[in-house]
Amino acid sequence: xxxxxxxxxxxxxxxxxxxxxxxxxxxxxxxxxxxxxxxxxxxxxxxxxxxxxxxxxxxxxxxxxxxxxxxxxxxxxxxxxxxxxxxxxxxxxxxxxxxxxxxxxxxxxxxxxxxxxxxxxxxxxxxxxxxxxxxxxxxxxxxxx
Numbered sequence: 001x002x003x004x005x006x007x008x009x010x011x012x013x014x015x016x017x018x019x020x021x022x023x024x025x026x027x028x029x030x031x032x033x034x035x036x037x038x039x040x041x042x043x044x045x046x047x048x049x050x051x052x053x054x055x056x057x058x059x060x061x062x063x064x065x066x067x068x069x070x071x072x073x074x075x076x077x078x079x080x081x082x083x084x085x086x087x088x089x090x091x092x093x094x095x096x097x098x099x100x101x102x103x104x105x106x107x108x109x110x111x112x113x114x115x116x117x118x119x120x121x122x123x124x125x126x127x128x129x130x131x132x133x134x135x136x137x138x139x140x141x142x143x144x145x
Contacts, residue, residue, distance in 0.1 A: 002107045004085040009113045014125040015088035016062040021129035023060050057082040064088030064095050071098040
């Protein structure tokens with residue numbers, strides 16, 4: 001089943017950081033994964049990429065601000081037949097609407113969010129990334145059965 005994993009939250013909550021870390025964890029576990037674009041820079045504030053692990057395509061978009069590239073990224077991921085999409089979104093408005101529109105094409109949506117605490121932000125973002133990684137890894141393994 002095609003799945004969208006959405007990291008939903010307000011501005012400056014660490015959504016992008018958690019998604020970027022998740023992409024890095026996937027690349028570490030699956031070093032032979034094909035990544036488009038191949039020269040992705042994880043030090044950027046936001047990333048957009050497609051990672052192919054075996055035959056599973058994963059679209060990853062960390063930019064989920066209103067009036068951002070998220071609707072176009074979701075459209076690109078759908079046209080490239082991504083099995084899994086990991087993205088960030090605000091709690092309402094245009095980003096949520098874009099995800100709901102894609103849901104109508106047959107994607108299951110899993111809404112989730114970062115654990116949040118200012119003094120523990122980095123540690124909690126890393127834990128959130130591990131959580132997202134675990135969900136995606138589970139989806140990858142189940143798609144092979």
